[in-house]
Amino acid sequence: MGLADLIYATERPEKVTLYFKQGSSDKVYQAQLIAEQDMQRAEVRWTVRAAYGRRGSSMRHISKLQGDTIYYTEAKAVYDKLVQSKLRKGYSPGPGGTPFNATKLHADYAAVFDSVNRPEPTGWLPQLLNQVTLEEAHGIYRGNEGNILLQTKWDGERRAVMCNVVGRTTMHVKIIGANRKGLEVPLTDAVRGTIDKLCMATTQILILDTEDMGDYLVIFDVLKYGREDLTRLPYRERVIYLRAISEALSEMNTPFLMVDMPFKPLSFVEFCGYIEDAKERNEEGVVIRVGSTEYLPGKPNTGGGLYKLKFKESATCRVEFIHPTKSSVGLELFDEVKQQWVSVGNTTIYPNNTFPDADDIIEVEYLYAYPGGSLYQPVFKGPRPDIDEDAAVLSQLKYKKDS
Known part of the structure; x- marks a missing residue:
C-alpha cells in the first residue's frame, strides 16, 4: 500500500x-x-x-x-x-x-x-538605534561634546503616526498608525481623538515618530510638519518642531499624547547625571543622539549618530512550548553556529499578561545568561508581533562576566 x-x-x-x-x-x-x-x-x-x-x-x-x-x-x-x-x-x-x-x-x-486581515504598507520605515555600552557612551559624548541630546529609552512598541486634514467642504483628519515594519496598525480611539485635535490645532499635516505605551503615545521626533519634510534636517533643528507639538499638547492637557523633549548636557558631569537619574527612575535605558543626525530609515552597520544605552538586558525569544500545568512557557533561540534551536529556560506568564502561543515571538527581560544554559531571572515583557523569528538568535545574549 x-x-x-x-x-x-x-x-x-x-x-x-x-x-x-x-x-x-x-x-x-x-x-x-x-x-x-x-x-x-x-x-x-x-x-x-x-x-x-x-x-x-x-x-x-x-x-x-x-x-x-x-x-x-x-x-x-x-x-x-x-x-x-x-x-x-x-x-x-x-x-x-x-x-x-x-x-x-x-x-x-x-x-x-x-482569511487574513491584511495590513497595508504605509511607506514609512523607522530609524533604528545601535546599542552601546556605558564606556562607549562616554566616548560618544567626548567625540561630540556640545552636540549631544538625550532622551528616555521607552519600553513600548515603535509607532509612526501620520495625519492629514482632507476634504474641502467638510474637513476631517485622516490618521494612520504604522508599526516597526511600516505596516498599518490600529490606534486606540482616545489616541486618535487626541491626534485629530492636535493636527487641527497645529499644521494640519504631521508625521510623528512615537513609542506606543498601550494607553498613550510618547512623541520623540517630528518627520513632517505642514508640507515641510524634516527628515533631512539635523535632529537639533527638528527639536524646534517637537517643541511646537509639546506646547500645543500642554494647552490640550491630554493624558493620551506626551512629548519627550531631549535634554542637552552642557558638560560630561551633566551627561553622566542624566544617565544615573534614568537608572534611579528604573527606566529601560537612555537614547543618545548626535544633534547633527538626519533621519535615515534602518540601522547603520556602525555609528550612525543614534544610540541606545540599556540598563536591563532583554532578548527576543521564540516560545518553545506551553507548560501543561504551570502558567509558564519554554523559551528557545536559534544557534547560528550549530544551525539549530536551543532551549534557554522558562518564564512565567502572569494573569495580567496576554498568554502567548507556541512559536510566538516574545520579548523577555533578564539579568544575564549562562553560556550553554538558561537566562537568569527572565521576566516576560510582552509579545512582539512586529518582529520575525530570525531575530530570535543566540548571539544576542549578554553573558555573566565571570563565566
Whole structure:
C-alpha cells in the first residue's frame, strides 16, 4: 500500500513560498504541509515544516509539529495559522516582496489568504538605534561634546503616526498608525481623538515618530510638519518642531499624547547625571543622539549618530512550548553556529499578561545568561508581533562576566 492510498481525497499536501523585502531586509519563508508514511503502522503522519532566511543564503529548517501521529486537520490548522501570521507581518507570495495586500491570488492559497486581515504598507520605515555600552557612551559624548541630546529609552512598541486634514467642504483628519515594519496598525480611539485635535490645532499635516505605551503615545521626533519634510534636517533643528507639538499638547492637557523633549548636557558631569537619574527612575535605558543626525530609515552597520544605552538586558525569544500545568512557557533561540534551536529556560506568564502561543515571538527581560544554559531571572515583557523569528538568535545574549 502506497502513500497515495492512505490519504483521503479531501486531504492534500500544500506548500507556499513567501517573500519580504523592505529596507535592508530581503527574506524568504517557505512553509510545507507534508504527508509521511509510517511503514510499521501503515498510516500517514501529517507534519508542517518551514525554512527561512535571507534570499540567496542558506535557510534555517524547522518542524512545527512533534509527535508520533498527527492528523491532517490538526496539521492543516497549524499550516494555515503559520501562513496567516507571515502575511500579517507583511510577507507576500510575490518574489518582489511587496508587503502583502493583493486581492487576486493563486487558487491554492486563496482560502488562507482571504482569511487574513491584511495590513497595508504605509511607506514609512523607522530609524533604528545601535546599542552601546556605558564606556562607549562616554566616548560618544567626548567625540561630540556640545552636540549631544538625550532622551528616555521607552519600553513600548515603535509607532509612526501620520495625519492629514482632507476634504474641502467638510474637513476631517485622516490618521494612520504604522508599526516597526511600516505596516498599518490600529490606534486606540482616545489616541486618535487626541491626534485629530492636535493636527487641527497645529499644521494640519504631521508625521510623528512615537513609542506606543498601550494607553498613550510618547512623541520623540517630528518627520513632517505642514508640507515641510524634516527628515533631512539635523535632529537639533527638528527639536524646534517637537517643541511646537509639546506646547500645543500642554494647552490640550491630554493624558493620551506626551512629548519627550531631549535634554542637552552642557558638560560630561551633566551627561553622566542624566544617565544615573534614568537608572534611579528604573527606566529601560537612555537614547543618545548626535544633534547633527538626519533621519535615515534602518540601522547603520556602525555609528550612525543614534544610540541606545540599556540598563536591563532583554532578548527576543521564540516560545518553545506551553507548560501543561504551570502558567509558564519554554523559551528557545536559534544557534547560528550549530544551525539549530536551543532551549534557554522558562518564564512565567502572569494573569495580567496576554498568554502567548507556541512559536510566538516574545520579548523577555533578564539579568544575564549562562553560556550553554538558561537566562537568569527572565521576566516576560510582552509579545512582539512586529518582529520575525530570525531575530530570535543566540548571539544576542549578554553573558555573566565571570563565566
